Amino acid sequence: MTYNRSRMPMPGGQQYGEPPAYQESLSNPPPVPPRLGLRNPPSLPPRVPIVRELDIATRNMSNVKIDGNVNFDDVFRPDPPPDIFKASNHELNLPRNVDNKEMPVETNKFYGNMMVGSQTNPVWTHPYSLWWAKDSPHMGIAVAHIQASQRVFGPGSPPQYFFNPIGIKSLVFSSTDYTTADDFSLGFASLTHMSAQVFLRKNNDQYIRFPLVQGMGLITAIYHNLVPKLCTAVGIKSFQKVTSGNEQIKYKLLLENNVVWLLYVIVPGGCNIEITMQDANTLVGSASLDQCTMQIVANDAKDIDIAAGCYPIHCELDCSTEGDIGKYQFRYLTEGKSVCGKTLMFAFPHHVSNFTDEMHSQPIVCQLDSTIKGVMNSYLTDSFEMKVSIPKSLGFSPFTTISGKGNGVRYSSDVLEAVKKAASSEVNLDVSTESNLDSMYFSGKILAKYAWILYCCQYIIKEKDLVDCLLPKLKSAISRFADNHQVLPLKYDKTWGGIISSGTSSQDFGNSFYNDHHFHYSYHVIAAAIITKVDHDAGDNAWLLQNRAWVEALIRDYANPSEKDRFFPVFRSFDWFNGHSFAKGLFESGDGKDQESSSEDVNASYALKLWGLATENQPLIDIADIQLGILRTSVNMYFLYSDDNTVMPSAFIRNKVSGILFENKIDHTTYFGNELQYIQMIHAIPITPASSFVRTPKFVEEEWREKLSPIVNDIKDGWQGIIMLNAALFDPRISFNYFNTPEVFLDNGQSLTWSLAYSGAFL
Template sequence: MPLSERIRKLAEKFNVPDNRPAQGPSSPVPAAETTSTSSTKAAEPPVCTNSANDLAPPWSTINPLNVMGSNRAGANSYKINYELLSEALAQARPIPTNAWWQNLALENGDQPVVTAPYMIKCLHDSMVICMPTVLGESKFVASVWHDDWKVHLPGCHRQVVDYDELSVTVGYSGPTQATVPLVKGAAFATIIMESPLELKLSTVHAITNVDVSLGATLVRLNNDMSWLIVCENGELLQQSGTSELSSIRNVQGAVRLALVANQRAASAMLSAKEAVPMGGSVSINVENEDAAEFTINWKVRGSGDPLLCALPHHQRSLLDASWEDAVGGFWTYKGQMQVVRGCQWRWREYIEPLGFAGSTPLTSEHKEKLQELVSMDVQSLPQDTANLPPDPYFFGKALARAARIALIADEVGDGYSRDLALGRAIEWFTPWIDGTNPNPLVYDTEWRGIVSKAGLNDPYADFGQGRYNDHHFHYGYFIYAAAVIAKLNPQWIAEHQDSIDLLVRDYCNLNSSDSSFPLLRCFDMYEGSSWAAGLFPFADSRNQESTSEAINAYYGAYLYAQVTNRLDIARVIRGMLQLEARAARTYWHLDDLASDLYPDVYACDKAIVGILWSSKIDYATFFGANPEFIYGIQFLPYTPASSLLIKSRWIDKIWPRYLQAVADESQTESWREIIDLTYGVVDKNKTLERISNITNHDDGNSASNSYYWVATCSSLQ
C-alpha cells in the first residue's frame, strides 16, 4: 500500500482530519551527483538550528536542602560513571535517570540504545549498528540484535558528552576524534570523523556486492539487505574481506549508513546526505482548551532538509508533513516507521474535558448510594500511621485512596466523611513531608532527585526507588492527593507547598532553570509516553509497565498546578497527558487506535501489552503472569483521568472476546473488580451488579471510588 494511501486510511480510522495533502507516491528522487574527492569539505553552518527550549515556567527553583534541611541529604551508593559520562556535563546539569539512552551511562555501557529504526551500541573501540529483525511469539515480540555494521575506532575511548530532549551525543577520543549524534528517528546512523582516519567497517554477514554507481557505496549482504554508506568527503569504500569494507584514503567528516530497499530508495536518501540531524527541541503551545500544539525543531548540521522517521502515532497526526514515499518504511517492534523530510514537525493533541469530577454528573440516586459507601469507607482509614505501608509506592496508593474518599464525600455533600478522610490524609502525609516517618524521603546529591532513605544504599529497596525506578508512579499518587488537599484545604497546602513541590519537580520538572532536578525525568517527547526503568541496564533497553499509573502521575500534576494557580504549567502538562494517553492506546491497547502494529502470533488471542520496552513487547508483568495482572495494571487507579484510556468502543469490542473471561477467572476479588470496572463505559447497570458483592478492594481503591467511576464515566467514546 503506498504511504499516501496508508496515511489517509490511518486518519480515517482515527476519525481525525487527514493532515497529509492528497497526492500519490512521490516521483523518484534523482541520484546525487557522482563525485569522488579526497579533499575534506568544510563543515557548513547549520540551517535548522534551535536553542534550548523550556516547556513552561519552573514550579520552583528553591534548593531542596533549604526546604528539607541538610540532615535529609545523601549521596546515592550508585555513582555516576565518569568513564562513560562526561564529568563536565554532569556538573553542568542534572543527569537523566530514565532517558531512552540511559544504557550508555550504566554499568559497562555496552547495552544497546534504540534510536528507532536502528539499535546502536557505542563501545570504547567501535560503534555498532543494527537494523533489528522481528521475533514474534505468543507472549512477546522482540527485536533481534545482530552486528550489521561495526565502525572500528581502535584505541578510542567514548563518553556521553551532551544530550537534549531528542538526542544524545557520544564523543570518541584517542588516536582519532569522532562524534556520534544519536537522534531519535534518524533515517541514517551517523558518525562524524573529527580527525582523518582510514575507515574500516565489518559486518556479521557476508558481503555479496558493492556498487558505487550512485556516487556512494551501496552494499548488498547475504541476508538480502542493502545498505547505503555515504562519506561526507566523497570517499567510496571497497571490499577488503568477506565481511569487511575499507577506504582507500583517510575519511573526515560525516559517515552515514542507512538500510535501503532499492536504488530508488538509495537515491532518495542521498538527496539528504548533507543534512545531518544533531538533536532537537520540543515546544507545547496551548492557546485554548481544545488542543495543544506540539512542535519539534530538529537541529541539523550541514545543508538541506533532514530525513527522519515517524512512528505510527506521529503518522496519524503530523501537520503539513512531507512524506518521503520513495524511501519506503522501516520495521520496528512498534509498527512500520515512515520517513519525513523537513526541519520541523508539528501536530495537535485534541484535549478532552478533564477535572476533579467525573465525565457525567451524578444522579440523585447515585449520590444517595455514594453517601452510604463513603460513610463506610472512611471508617476503614487507619488513624495510627504505624499501620500504613512504609514504602513510597504503597503509601502513595493509600494516601490517594483517602483523598479520593474525601473528594467523593465532598461532591455528594457528606461533610463529616469529607473532613474525616481529609484529616486522615493530612495526618498521614505530614510525616513524609517533614521527614519523621520511618523511611524518610531524602535528596540524592549524586543524581539530584528525591528518593527513599532505604533506596540510597539498597538498589532493590522500595521497588528500586533509589535507582529512580517508577518515580512518576510513586509520586503521582502523592501529588494527586496533594491536589485534592489543596482543593479542600488550601491553607494547609500553602503552608507546605515548597515541600510538596519537591515531589512534583522530581518527575515533572519542565524548566532547565530548576537545576536541582532533570527535565522530565520519565517522559519521552518522541515516543509520546514515559519510561520507568531508572538506573537499571537492560538488553531490551528502557521499559514501562503501567500506562494508567503514568496517566495518574500527570493527571495529579495537572490538577496540582491548576489548584495552586500555576496555569502555564497546567496547560503544558495537560497536552502531555493527552499525548501519553494516545500513545498508550496506540501501543499498549491492541485494536484500539491501531490494529496492525504487532504480528498475528501475538495479537491473535489478547488485547493488551503488559510491558513495553524500547525494543520489545511482553505479555507479562514484573510481579506475575496472571492475565488479570497483565490487563489490570493498565487500568488502575480509577479516577476521572481513566476516561482518557478506557474507551467504550474498545471495551465493547474486547469484553466478550477477552476481558469478561479474565475477570471471571481472576484469583482475587480485588483484581476481578479492576477488570470489571472497565465495562462501566459500556453498561453501567451490569457493571454495578458485577461489583456489588466485592468486599476486598485494591489497596488504592475503595467501594465508593468504584461506584463513583461507574456512575460518572462516559459511554460516548
C-alpha cells in the same frame, strides 16, 4: 550477576506465587530491583500502520492553527529541593567522560544502556539500534536495523511475546587505530531528553563523534584525525562507488543477508579520501582526516541523496494549546549541509496519525520497520508538527467518553445514598496506619484512595461532617511524607539529580535507581491536589502554602519541563518521541527501557493536570493536557489493542494488551505474576476520571468480552474489584450494580465510596 525479583504484594494484601522468570545481568553493582529482562528475548512480526479514529474524543485537527507556546521555564521556580531531603551522592557514579555542563543527567532515556553497567547493551534511536561493540574482531559503534521478517514470536495462540534479535552487527563504525578493546573509551556530552552526543575516543585529538537523536534517518559518525574503518559481521556481498563529487562520495553495500545499505562520505573542502574493500567484512579509508563524516542508511531510496551530508544533533520541543486542541513540535538543530537543506527523519505511526496538513503533504522518502511500533515513515525535514485532541474539560469530577453520557455528571438519590453509606464507614478507617508503609508506591495508592473519598464527601454527597472527619486525618497521614518521616525517607541525589528512596536498589521497585518514579510520586501528587482543593473550599486554606515545595519537588523529579532547572533533568519519565513514559531507571537491559503499566503512565500526567488546576498553574495544565492527548493515541496503538488495531502484529493483538513493553520486545506478562487479571488490569489501575479518555469504551468492551468476563467470577480478591470498576468505562450500570451489593472485593488502593461514585455518575 543474576538478580531475581521478590514477590509483590497483590490487591487485598495477599501474596501470590513466584514471579515469572525475569532476570537481568549487571556487570557492576547495584542489585537489580523490579525491572528485569527476559531470559530469552522474544521476537516481533511485520506490520503496517493505518490511521484510525479513537471514537468520540477524537476529531480532525489538521487545519486548526495554534499560536502561543507553553513556556517551560514558567511552570516551577527552579529552587533547590526542600531541606527535608538530605543531599548525598548516588552509589552508582556517572560513567567516565561525561560533560553535561554540570546539569542533571537523564536516567530513563533511550541512551541509558550506554551509561550503566557494561555500557555495551543497545540503545534504540528507532528505527536503528546502536551499541558499543568491544568484542573482537569488529569493535566500535555497531549499528543494526531489524526487519519485521526477523522478529521472533513466543509460543501459544496468541503468542506470549515477540522480540527482535539483538547483537547483529550489520555495520560497525571503527578505525584502523582501534585494535584492542582498551584503545578507545566512551564519552558523552549534551545529554538531553531527546538527544545525546556520544564519543568513541582515543585521546582528545583523535575520536569519533556520534550525534544520537531519536528518529534520525542517517546514522552519522564524524571522524577526527582517525583512519575510518567500517566493518560488518554479516559480510559484504558487493560494494560499489555510485557517485563522487567534490566533497561527497556515495557507496552502495549489499550485505550477505541481501540488505542494501548506502554509505555517504563527506570530507572537508580540499581533502580527498577513498573507501576500499579490505576483505569480505571490512571497508577502510585511505587517509586520516579531521571532520570526515560518514553516514549510513538501511535503504536505497533515491531521495535520500539530497538529505545526505546533513544530520540532527539536538531536538527542541514546543507545545501549545487552543481550546480542545494541543500542538507539539520537534524542531531539529542540524549540522552539515545537504542539497535539500534538511535532513532525513523517521516518524512513528502515532506521529503520522497526528501530523498537521502541512506534514501530511510531505512525501514519504522511505519506510523501515521499527522494533515494536509498526512501520516508520521517513521525511526530508527539520521538524515534525503534530496536533492532538486534549481533554480540556477533564478535571477532578467523574468523566466519560461513552457516547451520549458525556454531558456532565448526574446522580440519582439512590446513588447518592449508596455513596454516603460507603463514605460514612470509610472515613472512620485509620488512614495514618494504613499508609505507614516502606513503599512510596503503596503508600501513595493508600493516600490517593482516601483523597478520592474526601473528594466525594465534599463535592458529590456534600457532607460537611464527613469532610471534617477525614480531612484532618488525611492531612496528618500525608504529613509523614511531606515531613519526610516515612519508613524509608527520601533523599536528594546529587550525582544524577533526583529525589530517591533511601532504601536499597531492590526495595520499593528500585526507586533509589529511578525506577517507576512517575508511578510512585503521581499518587502522592493527586492526593495533595485533592487536599489542596478541599482545604481551599472547606478548610483554612493553609495546607498549600505549607506543603507546596514538597509536592512540586516530586513533580519536578519526574516531570520537570525546564532546561534551566539545575536540580532535575528534563522530563525524566515521559518520552515525547515514543509518546509515553519509560519506567526503567539506572539498570542496563538487553531489550532497552520498558513500561509495565500504561494506565499509571496516564495517572502521572493526570496528576500534573490536577495539581495545575489546584494551584492555578496554566502552563502545567497545558503540558498535562498535551501529554494526555499524546497518550490517547500512542497507548491505543502500542499498549491497548482494539480488534481494528493495524499497528501491532495481527497475531499479538488478541492479547488485547501489551503486558510489559520494552524498546525491543513486548511480553504479555507482568513483573509480579502471570495471571491474566494481573496482565490486563495493570493497564487499567487506577480507575480515575482520566481513564475513559485513554481506555476507550470500544476497547474496554472488547477486552471485557474477550478476556475478562470469562474469568471475573472466579477471582476472589481485589482484582475482581478492579475489573468491575473498569467495566464502568463502557457499562456503568453493571459496574454500579456490582459495588452496590454486600459482597464486594476491593483492591487496597480502591475505595467503595469512589467505586460507587464513579460508576454511578453516568447511569
